[in-house]
Amino acid sequence: MTIPETSPLPAPAAPAPPEPTVAAPAAGSPGNVTAAVVRGTAPVPAAAAVKPPKDRNVRRRSGRRAPARRTLTYAALVAGVAATLLPFAWMFLGAFKTQGELLRRPITWWPEQPTLDNFLVWFNELHIGTFFLNSVVVAVFTVLGNLLFCSMVGYALAKMDFPGKRFLFLLVMVMLMVPGVVTFVPLFVMVSKLGLVSTYPALILPFLAAPMGVFLMRQFIMGIPDSLIEAARIDGAGELRTFLRIVMPLCGPPLATLGILTFLGSWNNFLWPLVVAQSEDMYTLPVALSLYSTGQNATDYGLLLAGSVLIITPILLLFVALQRYFIQGVAATGIK
Amino acid sequence: MATTTNTMPAGTSKSAGTSKGAGRPPARAGRTRRRRNALTAWLFALPFVLIFSVFMLGPLVSSFLMSFTDFTSRDIDNPLAVGFVGIDQYAALFRNPQFLHSVLNTAYFVAAGIPLTTVLALALAVALNNGITRFRTAFRVGFYTPVVTSIVAVAVVWRFILQPDGLLNVMLGWVGIAGPDWLNSTTWSMPALIMLAVWRNLGTLMIIFLAGLQSVPADILEAAEVDGANAWQRFMKITLPMLRPTLLLGTVLLSVGFLQFFEEPFVMTKGGPLDSTLSVSYFTYNQFGFGKYGLASAASYVLFVAIALLSLLQFRALRSKD
Numbered sequence: 001m002t003i004p005e006t007s008p009l010p011a012p013a014a015p016a017p018p019e020p021t022v023a024a025p026a027a028g029s030p031g032n033v034t035a036a037v038v039r040g041t042a043p044v045p046a047a048a049a050v051k052p053p054k055d056r057n058v059r060r061r062s063g064r065r066a067p068a069r070r071t072l073t074y075a076a077l078v079a080g081v082a083a084t085l086l087p088f089a090w091m092f093l094g095a096f097k098t099q100g101e102l103l104r105r106p107i108t109w110w111p112e113q114p115t116l117d118n119f120l121v122w123f124n125e126l127h128i129g130t131f132f133l134n135s136v137v138v139a140v141f142t143v144l145g146n147l148l149f150c151s152m153v154g155y156a157l158a159k160m161d162f163p164g165k166r167f168l169f170l171l172v173m174v175m176l177m178v179p180g181v182v183t184f185v186p187l188f189v190m191v192s193k194l195g196l197v198s199t200y201p202a203l204i205l206p207f208l209a210a211p212m213g214v215f216l217m218r219q220f221i222m223g224i225p226d227s228l229i230e231a232a233r234i235d236g237a238g239e240l241r242t243f244l245r246i247v248m249p250l251c252g253p254p255l256a257t258l259g260i261l262t263f264l265g266s267w268n269n270f271l272w273p274l275v276v277a278q279s280e281d282m283y284t285l286p287v288a289l290s291l292y293s294t295g296q297n298a299t300d301y302g303l304l305l306a307g308s309v310l311i312i313t314p315i316l317l318l319f320v321a322l323q324r325y326f327i328q329g330v331a332a333t334g335i336k
Numbered sequence: 337m338a339t340t341t342n343t344m345p346a347g348t349s350k351s352a353g354t355s356k357g358a359g360r361p362p363a364r365a366g367r368t369r370r371r372r373n374a375l376t377a378w379l380f381a382l383p384f385v386l387i388f389s390v391f392m393l394g395p396l397v398s399s400f401l402m403s404f405t406d407f408t409s410r411d412i413d414n415p416l417a418v419g420f421v422g423i424d425q426y427a428a429l430f431r432n433p434q435f436l437h438s439v440l441n442t443a444y445f446v447a448a449g450i451p452l453t454t455v456l457a458l459a460l461a462v463a464l465n466n467g468i469t470r471f472r473t474a475f476r477v478g479f480y481t482p483v484v485t486s487i488v489a490v491a492v493v494w495r496f497i498l499q500p501d502g503l504l505n506v507m508l509g510w511v512g513i514a515g516p517d518w519l520n521s522t523t524w525s526m527p528a529l530i531m532l533a534v535w536r537n538l539g540t541l542m543i544i545f546l547a548g549l550q551s552v553p554a555d556i557l558e559a560a561e562v563d564g565a566n567a568w569q570r571f572m573k574i575t576l577p578m579l580r581p582t583l584l585l586g587t588v589l590l591s592v593g594f595l596q597f598f599e600e601p602f603v604m605t606k607g608g609p610l611d612s613t614l615s616v617s618y619f620t621y622n623q624f625g626f627g628k629y630g631l632a633s634a635a636s637y638v639l640f641v642a643i644a645l646l647s648l649l650q651f652r653a654l655r656s657k658d
Contacts, residue, residue: 073467080460081478084535088481090503091493105501153384161370162377168385175392179596179643181620182636183395185629186402190395206391209384239376268486270599271621286488290603293492301496308489319484323477326484330543 091312094305095119102301118306128310130281131288138203138273138284139266145208146262147255153209154217155243159229169218175211180271191276202276203284207266213258220254221247257329260322267315285311403634409627418630425634435635437611438619444526445533445615446594446646453534454587457541462571464542465549476546480539490536491603495519498528519605522612529600529613536600537593541586548582549575588647595643616642 094102096114122128156162157169187206196202224247232242248255270286277283283291289307319326378385403425405418429435460479464472482490497503498518505515518528552575560570576583598617601607607614607622614622616639623632 070467070469073463074471077460077463077468077475081475084479084482084538086503087490087493087497087535088485090497091489094493094496102496107501107503107506149383149387153381156377156380160373160377160380162374165377168381171388171393175388175396177592177640177643177647178392178396179592179617179636179639181596181598181617182399182633182640183392184621185624185632185636186395186398187391188624189398189629190390205387208391209387211388211392214384239380243380264484268484270486270488271602286486289486289492290488293488301492304492305496308486308492311489312485315484315486316481319481320477323473323480327476327480327543330480330483330540 088312091305091308094301095309097302099300099302102305118302119310121303122307122310126288126292127280128285128288128307131283131285132310134203134277134282135267135284135286137200139263141200141204142207142266143259143262145204146210146213147259149209150213150258151217151221151248151251151255152243153214154221155247157214157218158221159224159226159247160239172211172214176215184272188275197276198279198282200282203273203282206272207262207269210262210265213262216254216258217251220251224250253328256322256325260318260325261329263318264315264326399633399636402630403637405630407630407633409629411629421630425630426638428631429634429638434611434614435616435619438614438616441526441611441613442595442597442615442617445530445597446591448527449530449533449594450587450590452530453537453541453590454583456534457538457586458545458583460538460542461545461549462575465546476543479542482536483539487536487599488603490532491600494532495604520609522610525605525609525613529604532600532604533594533597537590541590544586544589545579545582548579548586551582552578584650588650591646591650592643595639595646 093109093111095118096111096116097108098113098115098117101108101112153168157165191197191202196205228246229242232246237245268286269284270290273284273287274290277287289304289311292307293304404420404422406421406425407418411418464475468475499505500515500517500520504518508515516524518524556574556578557570560574565573596617597615598621601613601615601618602621605613607618616635620632620635620639623629623635
């Protein structure tokens with residue numbers, strides 16, 4: 001309701017390419033320029049817009065003060081980043097320490113006798129392969145479901161007229177405000193009545209088509225020019241063909257965003273899997289770690305830190321590799 | 337639309353469905369076509385509508401209904417046999433000292449966490465946008481990293497860091513501060529969790545604010561500079577007002593998230609010590625664990641209303657100045 005007006009979405013503003021070329025828009029659409037500016041790496045518009053006054057400022061008045069202030073800013077940012085990343089460094093270092101070293105005081109920084117024992121326990125005794133597989137299966141199906149279903153309904157909401165359209169969109173927007181605990185209880189009651197506790201469907205189905213994804217896809221598809229879709233219809237393409245051949249190929253950027261954010265949400269999802277995955281063979285990684293960290297291993301910090309490293313590393317690698325899409329997605333939707 | 341219907345020769349239509357209306361009078365063909373279009377649209381929406389109804393809307397409605405009953409875990413097999421108790425669950429809720437305590441805790445968390453996160457994120461965004469020219473990507477990735485990591489994994493290392501003789505207190509010791517036993521002190525457990533929440537949410541808000549800052553036109557800032565406005569004046573008089581929609585979006589999203597405060601206490605303190613970090617969400621979760629589903633639903637709807645109200649309030653506060 002209110003979120004669409006204020007959100008700095010690149011999509012609705014994107015008047016898309018003037019020519020109905022299917023391959024070009026990913027690089028050329030204004031949506032991408034916005035994202036590039038957000039990234040701060042887009043040299044042309046951002047630099048052109050921001051730099052000249054800066055340079056003049058430096059030359060004209062505060063010739064000596066500006067560099068000093070800039071150095072100060074860098075120093076503060078470096079300190080801030082160091083503080084932000086320190087817990088991760090501590091986690092990685094700790095995972096290679098022995099239990100004795102972890103408990104020793106005063107604390108040690110670098111592992112004195114680096115050991116892989118903590119990791120080996122996870123691989124040999126705790127079946128981390130199963131948990132990893134569960135996490136991957138759940139995440140992959142959730143992502144695929146969201147990509148397909150959200151873009152389908154997004155297309156209908158953006159480019160088709162049908163009775164109940166406004167109401168459906170309103171429901172989607174209201175759902176964005178509903179806290180998780182509200183639906184939690186009845187959802188669990190239903191899942192247990194259906195006999196789905198400790199099954200993949202229980203872990204996947206409730207997340208298969210998120211309202212946020214619908215909103216994201218609708219906003220982007222609205223930016224695709226009507227003329228393009230009309231042309232396809234005049235050429236005799238049915239809606240399904242128009243959707244698959246015209247709309248979907250243009251939706252690369254929002255699909256990337258949606259896919260990444262959904263994967264992230266699924267990989268880190270914790271409370272629901274904790275409640276419905278009640279047998280050990282259905283645990284996802286966060287569930288396994290959380291149960292081990294409250295059970296008899298609660299003080300085995302080396303083991304827990306190694307588990308944390310194992311959960312975090314795949315998502316960190318993904319994040320560093322695809323950081324521009326992550327950040328573009330957050331800027332576009334306002335969610336993590 | 338109309339032109340499409342008239343100009344489309346039925347012969348060129350490749351899909352079987354669209355050629356049917358060709359021979360009929362225009363008005364009827366139009367109506368049939370509209371109906372068929374509506375059907376197609378609903379078919380496109382169908383998978384989402386099914387999932388949405390069963391797993392979101394249905395639970396939302398039944399939670400509302402449940403909050404007016406004495407539903408407990410024993411009623412799962414026969415849900416229609418529960419007793420209707422009117423607003424008794426809500427009345428019981430507001431007489432429950434533990435619930436009231438959880439309301440205060442959540443208010444504390446929100447009142448401290450939101451301004452802290454917003455101000456820090458804004459400062460970071462301005463610094464990254466205007467203060468520096470290089471390494472922007474590296475800084476952004478660094479500050480955003482906590483957002484992408486699992487709370488469970490992060491909690492392990494934070495619990496370790498927050499131990500009485502852990503890393504944080506060692507570092508505080510360098511500057512002569514004797515740190516408390518963070519997670520076992522009723523005074524310091526909440527500040528510790530606020531610190532964790534700020535750390536986890538700073539990145540998201542920073543990115544949203546950065547996107548907003550990019551849309552502040554440089555020529556207005558330049559004109560103000562020519563007129564003699566200093567950096568602070570330009571920020572207060574131009575950047576901040578123009579950033580209002582973004583600030584609004586950021587704070588609303590943040591408060592929707594912060595009011596649901598749950599994961600941090602769940603993985604760090606289990607709501608303790610002595611309920612000092614028990615949030616409304618956590619209270620609800622506990623009632624669910626005790627099998628008191630009616631009471632849990634009532635508590636969750638109180639939270640829902642609070643979220644809606646706070647969002648509305650923020651819209652009024654940040655909108656009305658124009």
